[in-house]
Amino acid sequence: MQKTKCYLAALVSGVLLVTGIWAGYGQSKKNDHLTVYLWENRLMKNIAPYIHEQFPDQDIEFIIGNNDTDLYSYFKEHGELPDIMTVRRFSGTDAQDLQPYLMDFASYDVVSKYYSYAVEYYKDTDDEIQWLPICAIPQTIIANKTLFDQYGIKVPENYEEYVQVCQQFYDKGIKPYSMDLAEDWSNQEIIQAAAIGEFTSLYGIDWRNKAETSAGEIKFDDVLWKRIFSETSQFLKDSHFSKEDINVNINTGTQMFVEGKSAMFHGQPTDMQKLQDQMDAELIRIPYFSQTSDSSFVYMFPSLNIAFNKELEKNKEKLDTALDVLDCMISEQGQKLIADGSGVISLNTDVPSMMQNVSGLEEEIKDTSIYIRYSAQKSFDASLEAVHGILSGKMDEMQAYNAFRSAMNSKDSKEKSTVNFENEYSILLTDTTKSILKKINPKCAVEQIGDTTLSSAWIAAMSNGQQPSAPEDYIEVEK
Structure with a gap:
């Protein structure tokens, strides 16, 4: 038994979905390769294909991340901070340790597209804006x-x-x-x-x-x-x-x-x-x-919050691609896909109301104040x-x-869990997560399956008599 630290998103039907599952497009060898972490599977299904359609020639990799800024802190510790990060549950204090490594949006034109109230709470003590909200979901x-x-x-x-x-x-x-x-x-x-x-x-x-x-x-x-x-x-x-x-x-x-x-x-x-x-x-x-x-008041929360790795500013081509991705996300169609439909409040001044398809919503909130949670x-x-x-x-x-x-104000105290690396696990890894796993547990042998799909891998495993284990909750494993 050995305790090692890694983030495991879920154990679903016997397959460990390691945070950072590759489900994107393009190859990972170019200098302009852009990594985009999306905080949930639904975004992978909705927004990733749309962005790929808009920029078919760009090398963009979409990865399932997690709804927690601690994940990005972990990747930073291991030199693997993604180019674009998203999260839903968020406040400025949650991302304090990431502050030196995030780009300031305040000096870029994209901020001018937002209503002022939408970025009011995103300014830090230095008047930098390191996170931006993507569309607002009204709750009543x-x-x-x-x-x-x-x-x-x-x-x-x-x-x-x-x-x-x-x-x-x-x-x-x-x-x-x-x-x-x-x-x-x-x-x-x-x-x-x-x-x-x-x-x-x-x-x-x-x-x-x-x-x-x-x-x-x-x-x-x-x-x-x-x-x-x-x-x-x-x-x-x-x-x-x-x-x-x-x-x-x-x-x-x-x-x-x-x-x-x-x-x-x-x-x-x-x-x-x-x-x-x-x-x-x-x-x-x-x-x-x-x-x-x-x-x-209409109680409102962003569908996601987004940040850029500061290293993007060293590569203008990659930064331009990242800003194109952001522009695509805050477009009318992008916001609808992110919010899983219409009836969302656009934070982009260039986008007309997206509430036309929801009967009465636009009229009902006309004289009602908006509160961002x-x-x-x-x-x-x-x-x-x-x-x-x-x-x-x-x-x-x-x-x-x-x-x-x-x-x-409580101090974080993460539970310590144990993974038995003597066993074999059906684990899907990106190059990034594979390299991290090798660093933290050099004795762990990773066998390359080769070109395959998840369904094909399951069929092969089941044909050999292997059966899926019962699903388990999200776990964190600490060294």
């Missing part, structure tokens, strides 16, 4: 208007009316809001949506700017954050959430809404369309309401711990705040 409450009409309940237009609506449905034995609070992303959303007026206040913006650029411990404004958790607790009570909601996952929450057992759910335009296809009811969107004013990687687990603590009755508002703050 989704309401069963038919159910509202059936019981003569008025659609809310502010927080006070929202509270009244929840009480009316609760009194009639219908769950007001079935939110999937077993999922970390919904707990992260609920804190910011419940206290959205605080996050968009001058104090909230100031805290976020400091948090996004903090190189060390994130400083918390106690006065601000006590209000945030007070409003979070109030929202949970007003929405009639209870400790049972801790176990409501995405499937359960969705099913309750589809069956008319709850009046409201939440989601993106694509989610709403899927729900509409399953329901004989009129669905509408309701924004998130501030508890401190009559303002309403804070999505530091630690904020997801921290939010889940705090919200579950309140719902379970184990924490009051102050204890939940303290738990959240502690989790946000």
Whole structure:
């Protein structure tokens, strides 16, 4: 047994998909070879072929990466930082150790194509912009208007009316809001949506700017954050959430809404369309309401964030190709492919509205403010711990705040796992990941299969009597 450090994306049907699976185009021997890491498989399916179609003569390799900036830190440690990096869950603090190695977009024309609010939180303390968002996905409450009409309940237009609506449905034995609070992303959303007026206040913006650029411990404004958790607790009570909601996952929450057992759910335009296809009811969107004013907000998050390796500036041809790829991503078609459909808010001033195909969306958000979520990687687990603590009755508002703050500033402690390299594994490797594996474990023998496809490799293995092992969760192996 030997403990070595490598990132393994998944063990699916007995095949270890090592982070960095090659699924791109072109050869890897040219000086202008460009590596593009995409954070999920769907992007490989949607955007990679489109970019290849636009630039068929360019040597571009698309690789399945991971939704974590730690992966890129690991590759940097081993001299294998990709040319283009993407991630979804992200804040400036997550990528602090990468800062010296990332290109500053501020001096390039591409930044001028963005709305100013879209890059507001991407500037670091030196006014550099090392990450850019690619299109925005609007998240709102989704309401069963038919159910509202059936019981003569008025659609809310502010927080006070929202509270009244929840009480009316609760009194009639219908769950007001079935939110999937077993999922970390919904707990992260609920804190910011419940206290959205605080996050968009001058104090909230100031805290976020400091948090996004903090190189060390994130400083918390106690006065601000006590209000945030007070409003979070109030929202949970007003929405009639209870400790049972801790176990409501995405499937359960969705099913309750589809069956008319709850009046409201939440989601993106694509989610709403899927729900509409399953329901004989009129669905509408309701924004998130501030508890401190009559303002309403669409909760929004980028489909992905992108960064360039600073080394690109040493090779103008490669840099031009990388910028072409970025331009392709922020084009209308590119954004639709990245967001898996229409109904996204374009951050590119050159691209017209992409909401025409989603009934009512453009009109509904015309007089509604846009809030871009804070999505530091630690904020997801921290939010889940705090919200579950309140719902379970184990924490009051102050204890939940303290738990959240502690989790946000906790030191990383990665679990140590062991891989038995005496066994043989069916592993797909790129030249990059193969070289890393050889460096960290020189005794590991890697046999080249030769030209083949995944399906062909499976057929050959199965014909020899080999069977796939049960799927396992994502693991990290540390030296």
